[in-house]
Amino acid sequence: MSGASRIADDVRSGARSARDVLDEHLEAINRREPDIHAFNAVLADEARAAADGVDAAVARGDDPGPLAGVPLALKDNMCTRGLLTTCSSRILEGWRPPYDATVVERVRAAGAVVIGKTNLDEFAMGSSTENSAFGPTRNPHDLTRVPGGSSGGSAAAVAAGFAPLALGSDTGGSIRQPAALCGVVGVKPTYGAVSRYGLIAFASSLDQIGPFAATVEDAALLLEVIAGHDSLDSTSIAGPAPQLVAGLDEGVSGLRVGIVDEMTEIDGIEPQVRDAVRAAAAGLEAAGAKVDTVSVPSATYGISAYYLIAPAEASSNLARYDGVRYGLRVDADDVSHMNSATREAGFGREVKRRIMLGTYALSAGYYDAYYGQAQRVRTLILRDFERVYEQFDVLIAATSPTVAFELGAKTADPLAMYLCDVCTVPVNLTGHPAMSVPFGTGDAGLPIGVQVLAPALGEPTMFRVARAIEQAAGR
Amino acid sequence: MAERITRADVEHVAQLARLALSEEEIVSLSEELGAILDYAAQVSALDTHDVPPTAHPLPLVNVFRPDEARPGLPRDEVLAAAPSVQDKRFRVPRILGEEP
Numbered sequence: 409m410s411g412a413s414r415i416a417d418d419v420r421s422g423a424r425s426a427r428d429v430l431d432e433h434l435e436a437i438n439r440r441e442p443d444i445h446a447f448n449a450v451l452a453d454e455a456r457a458a459a460d461g462v463d464a465a466v467a468r469g470d471d472p473g474p475l476a477g478v479p480l481a482l483k484d485n486m487c488t489r490g491l492l493t494t495c496s497s498r499i500l501e502g503w504r505p506p507y508d509a510t511v512v513e514r515v516r517a518a519g520a521v522v523i524g525k526t527n528l529d530e531f532a533m534g535s536s537t538e539n540s541a542f543g544p545t546r547n548p549h550d551l552t553r554v555p556g557g558s559s560g561g562s563a564a565a566v567a568a569g570f571a572p573l574a575l576g577s578d579t580g581g582s583i584r585q586p587a588a589l590c591g592v593v594g595v596k597p598t599y600g601a602v603s604r605y606g607l608i609a610f611a612s613s614l615d616q617i618g619p620f621a622a623t624v625e626d627a628a629l630l631l632e633v634i635a636g637h638d639s640l641d642s643t644s645i646a647g648p649a650p651q652l653v654a655g656l657d658e659g660v661s662g663l664r665v666g667i668v669d670e671m672t673e674i675d676g677i678e679p680q681v682r683d684a685v686r687a688a689a690a691g692l693e694a695a696g697a698k699v700d701t702v703s704v705p706s707a708t709y710g711i712s713a714y715y716l717i718a719p720a721e722a723s724s725n726l727a728r729y730d731g732v733r734y735g736l737r738v739d740a741d742d743v744s745h746m747n748s749a750t751r752e753a754g755f756g757r758e759v760k761r762r763i764m765l766g767t768y769a770l771s772a773g774y775y776d777a778y779y780g781q782a783q784r785v786r787t788l789i790l791r792d793f794e795r796v797y798e799q800f801d802v803l804i805a806a807t808s809p810t811v812a813f814e815l816g817a818k819t820a821d822p823l824a825m826y827l828c829d830v831c832t833v834p835v836n837l838t839g840h841p842a843m844s845v846p847f848g849t850g851d852a853g854l855p856i857g858v859q860v861l862a863p864a865l866g867e868p869t870m871f872r873v874a875r876a877i878e879q880a881a882g883r
Numbered sequence: 884m885a886e887r888i889t890r891a892d893v894e895h896v897a898q899l900a901r902l903a904l905s906e907e908e909i910v911s912l913s914e915e916l917g918a919i920l921d922y923a924a925q926v927s928a929l930d931t932h933d934v935p936p937t938a939h940p941l942p943l944v945n946v947f948r949p950d951e952a953r954p955g956l957p958r959d960e961v962l963a964a965a966p967s968v969q970d971k972r973f974r975v976p977r978i979l980g981e982e983p
Contacts, residue, residue, distance in 0.1 A: 613940065643943060712926045731966060760904070784931035
């Protein structure tokens, strides 16, 4: 039994108090947070009140739920009623949402203690958490390196022991890539498996909330709590949340596993990462799976399609930051100039770049060649994966082509930063689930992640395979 | 399909997107957008004749709910977050061309 599961068991049985558990984690935050900067806000007072509430429930003989007393860090693009929610952007600085995201309600109802709001690339646009208006987060394994992004604060919080669990959002790899770079487990569920109500939108057809944890079991536990239909999100899938923890150790005997060529044998991938994928595959084979390589030719076009579709959707979603209803306003004589001046002052460099890119791709004369063509390529990628899943139960690949890189290494070249997502964007386009599992370390002891992919709603099998990879890695 | 992004393109798109860009941003964005679009134009290499577009990964059609009145967000909390409020409404500067 691992971290979060053990804490919840101990708190439910009265063996430990939620307050003691919280204090230990706040102590860890006091020690290392000044160096790491995982949080935009540590919610110590609110967390103490929540932990005392859990302890009071146990004392009354009530069951606080499957996450009883487990500290949990929330990416700061999920709405928390009355508590600052910034998206790491100046344009939302000081904003206190009038409602909670559905995932926030669900984790609290399950007994989790929200310990803070974590740093991200502004509006989740980035792969290093350097695009935050409030300064970068640093990788707990090496403070000169990035934690990945955009959910870098959540990944770093789990890796540093600030919280056993965290939530992030994944539009093009923003959970899986930082999980790989920080040596933790990160899951992008099937599109629609988790409600997006209260997740501040980046690209609505791609965004999905998912868990970070130190172990596959803890990630499964958290996903069971947050998944399931929500009437407040019309894109959420009907039906109950999947059962994941119960079948975790059923093994992989007889499963057909494909190693995706286009997401492993690629230009620019570090040999140490490729070797880790091969070693994980060997581990699965030793555990009884049938492993083969497979080609998904259109996956090569994932990045180019993604960097047209995601900015196009973002340019539309971010139109709401107009200085009228919330956040920053820079005054001007008329509405149009007030809008432009507010957006100029409130958005950072990368956000402006994506709004411009998306607006261009959607503009008259370019729509069909860029956005329309990208949507048709999206269909081809989906068809390719569906064809491959007729022959394979799950796929494996690299998560990130490299281990954590140094701060500043890619900030001058937007395209180099975008290519960090080469192995992760295809499944955002298809809506399929995928997760990153730590698999050893490479140069200088930096973590490496291996990605497991499954067809839509294939989470139970995906988690079994992830668990087997975790065991093959000796964890 | 490679496009050179001119200064006029950047200014036009910025106007569509309601972004007031600095001189330095106009210059650097012309270059960066050109490079990114050159890369993204790889999508044109694939034959998509007769391929329908995918706008969304789920095969969803309209989702209906019963037409029942329910409470909205608390008005005071919503207005408390606004930059400027008057008579329980959002206050904005005058609309272009309108007499004050």
